[in-house]
Amino acid sequence: MPFSPFPSRSSPQPATVAPVTSAISAFVHWEASIAETTPFTFGVSGHEVVGAEGRNDPALSEHFRRLGIRLVRLRCPGLIDRWANPLTSDWDETTVRESLSRADSFQVVLNLPLWPSWMRQDGDRLLHMGEHAAYARLCARLVEMVNRRHRRRIVYWELMHELEERYRRANRLTELWQLYNTLAVAMKRADPSIRIGGPAFAAGDPQLLEAFLLHCRSHIDFVSWHDYLRCPLGEPGERLLAQAIEVRERLQAVKALVKTHLGERSVPLLIGECNIDRQPRCPAGRASERIDAVWLASVFKHLAEAGTDMVAFSHLKGDHLGLYTAAGRPRPVATVLGWFARHLVGRVCRSTVTHFAVESLAVRNREGQRAVLLINKSEEPVAVRLNDLTGREPVILDLAADGSEVRGVLPRAIFERMPLPLAPLSLKLVLF
DSSP states (O other), X not given: OOOOSSOOOSOOEEOOOOOSTTOEEEEEEEEEEEXXXXXXXXXXXXXXXXXXXXXXXXXXHHHHHHHTOOEEEEOOTTHHHHHEETTTTEEOHHHHHHHTTTGGGSEEEEEEOSOOTTXXXXXXXXXXXXXXXXXXHHHHHHHIIIIIISOOOOOEEEEOSSOHHHHHHTTOHHHHHHHHHHHHHHHHHHOTTSEEEEEEESSOOHHHHHHHHHHHGGGOSEEEEEEEEEOOTTOOHHHHHHTTHHHHHHHHHHHHHHHHHHTTOOOOEEEEEEEEEOOTTSOOSXXXXXXXXXXXXXXXXXXXXXXXXXXXXXXXXXXXXXXXXXXXXXOHHHHHHHHHHHTSOEEEEEEEESSTTEEEEEEEOTTSOEEEEEEEOSSSOEEXXXXXXXXXXXXXXXXXXXXXXXXXXXXXXXXXXXXXXXXXXXXXXXXX
């Protein structure tokens, strides 16, 4: 089957079944709701599809549109220097307008990573205290321009991007908290309806997060951090996949900290960047891309069941980490993210599988359609029998070898008798 840059639109083909012998079982308790996902739970971190830049790659923009992803964390390195004019020390209104020209199609979390290069820094590369007020005024003017003059209605504004180590090494974390509070006050004054959050830590370090919560609690509307799985050279795929559940454990630790320090306030949590950090020397190619897709499915399954608010795959485009390669080819993770955005939205129901390396995620949407994602994290083929198959005739979505979606149908009479085959390191999404 030739590679197609778009999700499958062809007529469904007959799906395959497996021999009955040695089948494992997946049990779904459809009345046992444990969490809920929304169209804005699963998204991507990047900037290429939010503004006029998308016109330069219409095939990528169309593919992304068809994936159905609604959450975009607008992360652009050097964003302020790109959007502002150093000669006027202010925003270039035309650039800002064009950079957000498609923002209304998504729920955007706009990240303001770093102060502009024309502002004074000290020897530790920290923003000079005398510039804090000027930087706050600059950010407030951006809020006023975007939300009031351009009427973009961007709600989520994320401050900082992995600045904690720079300030910690200088033993000046207190200045980072002061800067955050100064920015938050000025930006809320420009538009009281926005939500201010951050600080986009490189990891969910409990001590740093606790300090942030203690010093900035009055100005925190959401909390964000990043979660990357480091990929040592030669690390076996099964070992990488076994660590997927650790993202859920770190989320739960952050939830506990937020509840301790912010009480019953409704404070969404955002994992602003999530991925396997494949350095240039790590294995690359189709095999590693498939492992990445299975890992992402497992991570998102655990986060969905843990009741995550927002999580963004990072990045949208790039050689080692992108949803798309630098040349614009969709990776298998794009298909997986599209499944979560289109089909795995609704009530998350409790499910179990009788195999240590096979996982399931069960979701029932508001229209009553049910979806079960099956994840084989082992390097052996398995056959899975699903319970409680009442409902419409099932549609089976498979992740093809090239990363595209293969759609098939299975007559209910056969589906109820025969288990479904899962190839090694594979995914299967059942819709009924």
